[in-house]
Each structure stands twice: as C-alpha cells, then as structure tokens.
Amino acid sequence: MSERYDVVVVGSGNAGFCAAHAAREHSERVLIVEKAPRAWAGGNSYFTAGATRTTFRSLDDLRPILDDLTDAQAAEVELPPYSPEQFMTDMVRVTDGRCDRALAGILVHDAAAVVRWMHAKGIRWKLMEERQSFRVAGKSRYFGNLPLGTVGEGKGLIAQHTAAALASGIAIRYDSAVVGLLRDDRGAVTGVIVDGPDGREQIAAGAVVLASGGFEADPMRRAAYLGPNWDVAKVRGTPYNTGEVLQMALDAGAQPYGHWSGCHAIQWDAGAPPTGDREIAHRFSKQSYPIGIVVNRDAKRFLDEGADFRNYTYAKYGAEILKQPGAIAWQLFDAKTDPLLRQDEYTAPGVSRYEAGTIRDLAARLGLNPDALDETVAAFNAAIQPGDFNPAIKDGVRTVGIVPPKSNWALPLDTPPYLAFGITCGITFTFGGVKVDSGARVLDRADRPIPGLHAAGELVGGLFFSNYPGGSGLTSGAVFGRRAGTSAGQWARA
Ligand SMILES: Cc1cc2nc3c(=O)[nH]c(=O)nc-3n(C[C@H](O)[C@H](O)[C@H](O)COP(=O)(O)OP(=O)(O)OC[C@H]3O[C@@H](n4cnc5c(N)ncnc54)[C@H](O)[C@@H]3O)c2cc1C
Incomplete structure (x- = not known):
C-alpha cells in the first residue's frame, strides 16, 4: 500500500x-x-x-x-x-x-x-x-x-x-x-x-x-447495451469514459439501475471527428433545428422539429438520426432563419455547410434527389397554418396534414439562399x-x-x-x- x-x-x-x-x-x-x-x-x-x-x-x-x-x-x-x-x-x-x-x-x-x-x-x-x-x-x-x-x-x-x-x-x-x-x-x-x-x-x-x-466512449459496450449501430455513433466528448469503473462497481455488488439501453445523443456535425475535439468542443452541435426542417437521405422529414423547445427534444433526437439510412441527415434553413442560427455552432471551423439559390440546386449539392427534396419542401410550405412566428415562446405556428407535423415555429422555406448542414448522431453520455x-x-x-x-x-x-x-x-x-x-x-x- x-x-x-x-x-x-x-x-x-x-x-x-x-x-x-x-x-x-x-x-x-x-x-x-x-x-x-x-x-x-x-x-x-x-x-x-x-x-x-x-x-x-x-x-x-x-x-x-x-x-x-x-x-x-x-x-x-x-x-x-x-x-x-x-x-x-x-x-x-x-x-x-x-x-x-x-x-x-x-x-x-x-x-x-x-x-x-x-x-x-x-x-x-x-x-x-x-x-x-x-x-x-x-x-x-x-x-x-x-x-x-x-x-x-x-x-x-x-x-x-x-x-x-x-x-x-x-x-x-x-x-x-x-x-x-x-x-x-x-x-x-x-x-x-x-x-x-x-x-x-x-x-x-x-x-x-x-x-x-x-x-x-466504448463502442463495444455501446453496441452491447444500447443496441445495433450505436457502435458507429460519434462520441461528442472525452474518449476516456469507457465504463470499466462502472463494471468494477457492478462486480463489487452494486445494483444496476436506470435506462441501460438509453443515452443522451444529439444532432452532431457529420464531419466531426470520431471522438471529441478539445478546441471545437460542443460547437459541432447543431441545435437550431426548431426553426428549420430536417430531412434524411431520401429527402424526407422524419421528426417534429418544433415539438418543444430545443432543451426538451435535443437529447433524444440523436437516436432518430441514427435510425435513418446511412445514419445521416441534413438541417435546412433559408435567408429568413439564417440570422437566428446559433452562431457559435453554425459558423464553427470545419462545419458541414452547403448553400444554393434553389432547393433543387441545394439537393444536388447534398447528393439528394432534387424532385424529392422539392416535393418535401413544397408540401411542408403548403401545410403551414397562419400565425405569428416567435422563437422565444411555443408560438403554435404549425403544419396541418403532413406526417410528421411541425408543431411550432413552422416558417416556409422560400427565401434564398437556402442553407443545409450535414448531421449525424453524436452520443453524449449513457x-x-x-x-x-x-x-x-x-x-x-x-x-x-x-x-x-x-x-x-x-x-x-x-x-x-x-x-x-x-x-x-x-x-x-x-x-x-x-x-x-x-x-x-x-x-x-x-
Ligand atoms: C460536447 C458536450 C456538451 C455538453 N454540454 C452540456 C451542458 O452544457 N450542460 C450539461 O448539463 N451537460 C452537458 N453535457 C453533459 C455533461 O458533460 C455530463 O453530464 C457531465 O459533465 C458528466 O460529468 P461527470 O463528472 O459525471 O463525467 P465526466 O466529466 O465525463 O468525468 C469523468 C472523468 O472520469 C475519468 N475516468 C474514466 N475512467 C476512469 C478510470 N478508470 N480511472 C480514473 N478516471 C477515469 C474520465 O477520464 C473523465 O475525466 C455535455 C457533454 C458533451 C460531451
């Protein structure tokens, strides 16, 4: 000793x-x-x-x-x-x-x-x-x-x-x-x-x-406890949290507790490194999605971007990205919402940013089917109900008749230039x-x-x-x- x-x-x-x-x-x-x-x-x-x-x-x-x-x-x-x-x-x-x-x-x-x-x-x-x-x-x-x-x-x-x-x-x-x-x-x-x-x-x-x-930060334990494909998720933070001390506690008789197949995971820059970057740190996060829309590789929406304030949805939406083809998706904004984006995250060095004058050109830049993205955006714009947009409250400006709906902050994507940010699933903690x-x-x-x-x-x-x-x-x-x-x-x- x-x-x-x-x-x-x-x-x-x-x-x-x-x-x-x-x-x-x-x-x-x-x-x-x-x-x-x-x-x-x-x-x-x-x-x-x-x-x-x-x-x-x-x-x-x-x-x-x-x-x-x-x-x-x-x-x-x-x-x-x-x-x-x-x-x-x-x-x-x-x-x-x-x-x-x-x-x-x-x-x-x-x-x-x-x-x-x-x-x-x-x-x-x-x-x-x-x-x-x-x-x-x-x-x-x-x-x-x-x-x-x-x-x-x-x-x-x-x-x-x-x-x-x-x-x-x-x-x-x-x-x-x-x-x-x-x-x-x-x-x-x-x-x-x-x-x-x-x-x-x-x-x-x-x-x-x-x-x-x-x-x-342990791909094997992630796959074992969280399920298929969690081993390919990016790790947002330290590579050192690999669970061996938790295992020592269990071996010492500690009671396993809580959501063992659950974790905090968010929309994270598709170009981020496999584990955390000490300089960029949290700025690979992409957290302004409530004022835009999110589409997958088929150019389809798959979640309610405006279900609640970001603080109450972001930690579960990483898992939704992981379920999409290729575990990849894009957040879309236009010239109206660009000034409202979190500057530290959306202008961070190396961010996966794409810009175009039309939705079809944007699709081409992203490698998506232009007809499919045009159709998704047109259907979204047409489904928006009248109301006063206000990002500081749940404004109830919503879509009707499309699945999934957007429950708040539904603004049409109609003002070029159009912006897209490539995202994947970034795991935060288990x-x-x-x-x-x-x-x-x-x-x-x-x-x-x-x-x-x-x-x-x-x-x-x-x-x-x-x-x-x-x-x-x-x-x-x-x-x-x-x-x-x-x-x-x-x-x-x-
Ligand atoms: C990019 C990012 C942004 C986040 N933003 C926020 C936020 O703004 N607000 C918020 O509330 N939460 C945020 N979180 C979550 C937050 O980081 C965690 O919930 C919290 O910091 C965990 O604290 P902790 O002390 O338990 O773990 P940690 O801060 O991860 O510390 C654990 C330490 O244990 C060490 N360790 C591991 N194994 C061993 C071993 N065998 N022997 C000795 N040491 C060991 C590790 O090296 C590490 O230093 C964020 C996480 C990330 C990754």
Whole structure:
C-alpha cells in the first residue's frame, strides 16, 4: 500500500470535483485520480457549454452569483420563473414518467443551493444570452428554463474547479487509471488500484467516490447495451469514459439501475471527428433545428422539429438520426432563419455547410434527389397554418396534414439562399448506472449501502430515461457529487 487518503475520488469531471470539494469540507486528505493525461483532463464536463439547470423565482435569485451582470444588462432580461415543481414536472414529462422520483426529487431540491455552493467554491456564472434567449421587443427573452452557464463554458468550469481544488489542498493525479477496487473481508471498499506513470499501486482510502462517467466512449459496450449501430455513433466528448469503473462497481455488488439501453445523443456535425475535439468542443452541435426542417437521405422529414423547445427534444433526437439510412441527415434553413442560427455552432471551423439559390440546386449539392427534396419542401410550405412566428415562446405556428407535423415555429422555406448542414448522431453520455441513496452511497441489489462506496455524475442510474431536460447533467453531477463527497468525508472520519 503506497499511501492513504481519507477520500479518493475517481474522475476529474464536474461530479468528481464537486465530490472532492465537499469531501474536503469534512476530511483532511482528499485525492482525485484521473485516467486521462492532464491535457485531456476534465472529462465530458470540459466539452460542455456549461449550461446548468437550476431553479429561481426571478432574476433576483440568480444575481448574487452573476458577478459580471450590470444593472443595465439586467434591465433587458426577461426571464420566466422556474420552480422546483416545474423542474420535477419536466423530469417526469421528458422521461415518460420513468425517472426515480426520490432521486429526481433530490436533484430538483438541491439545484438552487448547489449553484450558490459552487459559486462560493470559485465557479463563475453568467447568463447564456446567445444560446438561450431571443431578442423580442428590445429585451432578451429566455426560453426553455436554462439561463445559467459557466463563465468560459466547460473549459472555464474545469479550470475554475482545478484552481479551487488545488487551493484547498486537494491532490490530483493524472495519467492514473483506476483498474480495481480494494475491499476488506466485510466487503467494504477500502481503496483503489491505480495504473499510473510509475506503474501499478494500491492507494488506501477511508471512502471512495466513483465519478468516472458512463460507457459512451466504448463502442463495444455501446453496441452491447444500447443496441445495433450505436457502435458507429460519434462520441461528442472525452474518449476516456469507457465504463470499466462502472463494471468494477457492478462486480463489487452494486445494483444496476436506470435506462441501460438509453443515452443522451444529439444532432452532431457529420464531419466531426470520431471522438471529441478539445478546441471545437460542443460547437459541432447543431441545435437550431426548431426553426428549420430536417430531412434524411431520401429527402424526407422524419421528426417534429418544433415539438418543444430545443432543451426538451435535443437529447433524444440523436437516436432518430441514427435510425435513418446511412445514419445521416441534413438541417435546412433559408435567408429568413439564417440570422437566428446559433452562431457559435453554425459558423464553427470545419462545419458541414452547403448553400444554393434553389432547393433543387441545394439537393444536388447534398447528393439528394432534387424532385424529392422539392416535393418535401413544397408540401411542408403548403401545410403551414397562419400565425405569428416567435422563437422565444411555443408560438403554435404549425403544419396541418403532413406526417410528421411541425408543431411550432413552422416558417416556409422560400427565401434564398437556402442553407443545409450535414448531421449525424453524436452520443453524449449513457443513462444506465448504479443505484445510489440520498447520500449518494452505492446500493447493492438488496438496497443496502456498500460500505465506503459512493457515486456521482454519469454513472448514477435512475434519473434519465430516453430523454433529458437540457443542462441537467452538470446539475446532477454537482448535486450528487456534493452529497457523495459529504457522505464519503463523514464516513472516512467516523
Ligand atoms: C460536447 C458536450 C456538451 C455538453 N454540454 C452540456 C451542458 O452544457 N450542460 C450539461 O448539463 N451537460 C452537458 N453535457 C453533459 C455533461 O458533460 C455530463 O453530464 C457531465 O459533465 C458528466 O460529468 P461527470 O463528472 O459525471 O463525467 P465526466 O466529466 O465525463 O468525468 C469523468 C472523468 O472520469 C475519468 N475516468 C474514466 N475512467 C476512469 C478510470 N478508470 N480511472 C480514473 N478516471 C477515469 C474520465 O477520464 C473523465 O475525466 C455535455 C457533454 C458533451 C460531451
């Protein structure tokens, strides 16, 4: 045994850092072990836009953590309230009623307090004006209940977490993959086995927090659990979340929990690399589809682009792209909607962008049948009902008589130049994980805590099924990370 810590946290993403900060409040010696080299640290959390779902009665509730918001900027904000009850309703609604109500209850209950706690630790927050609002009548009107983001996005989040951790004496080891869990005769977890730069070593711990992500970056596990073709999906983030620590927890008796054949997957640039790009990060996302249409290789529409705000549909639409011929599709816009596209995503370097003066020419550029695309666009345009287009609310401007319908924001594609963006399925993270209790202690198959074992973040199951309310991943990592670190720190000192 080389060393002993009170708490060892596995993984340097948002969940791991939150666990480490909380553990440090209750214990002296806290260590984060991270498989990736330092240049790839931060897991999926690094790749995020930093969007974090929280609850508030008004902007006043958020202002104490918005260091840079001026009074003049605040006066231009139109922010509908978002209560814990609304967050819970969203969790139940988007998961088709399947989320574990106790775990979801903890998520929504802690969501407001945890962002204040993170702020006190050194995380800086801002309003995500460009991504989560539209200008309406001189105001920035926020839609979809997700105004809060981190300064510097995921990159800033990880830099701020790292600085705070080091300042409070938390040790971090990179290039150190956990390859096993140490257990005593009673089955309690007493440390980890690590393959580090100096070879294999055993590190003793009073308690261990697993925050090592899901299995989204392992093609074999994806095919095994998510089903056919998931092995060809692109990975949006870190290549290091390959599920072996999750498997170690199961081997130690943890109860598998949640949606093991489900995941968060989105419309992602067709030209993106197979796994995440540290520079472009989340900007391969293509999230303005609610104001356009999406067609497949047969030039047919296949989903309701306007079913809800992007924040409530995007995480399930990647799976719909994967089902299409060639697992490829195109988002179409025209000169009217071009200015409303998310600039950071649609003008990112290397984006798969096509432009033409007619729909037929656009089809030719995309390698689609011009007659078929002309027919699809003409039928769509003809099906649009009269109404006032407003992207900041569910405007009810819809189609009638075509399948699938478009339920909101149906604007005709009639103003050249026409634009198309090639997309495929990009997987974000997997929903299957282990079961935890309110202290984020890992439970066995009889719902008993496995002594010394705690978990947070993507490898906790039971919260998300088929879909997910945008921004809940960082909140979940923070809420359960904080609880895991607290209970681990207390357990280690007991
Ligand atoms: C491109 C992209 C954009 C996103 N945008 C958002 C957003 O804006 N808002 C939001 O809420 N969510 C977003 N998400 C989802 C979000 O990233 C996750 O829900 C959340 O960050 C997961 O945090 P985590 O700490 O559980 O995992 P991670 O941040 O992935 O951290 C897990 C860490 O564990 C390490 N690890 C793995 N195996 C081992 C091992 N054997 N030993 C040691 N370490 C190991 C990994 O290297 C990694 O660093 C996005 C994801 C991606 C990929």
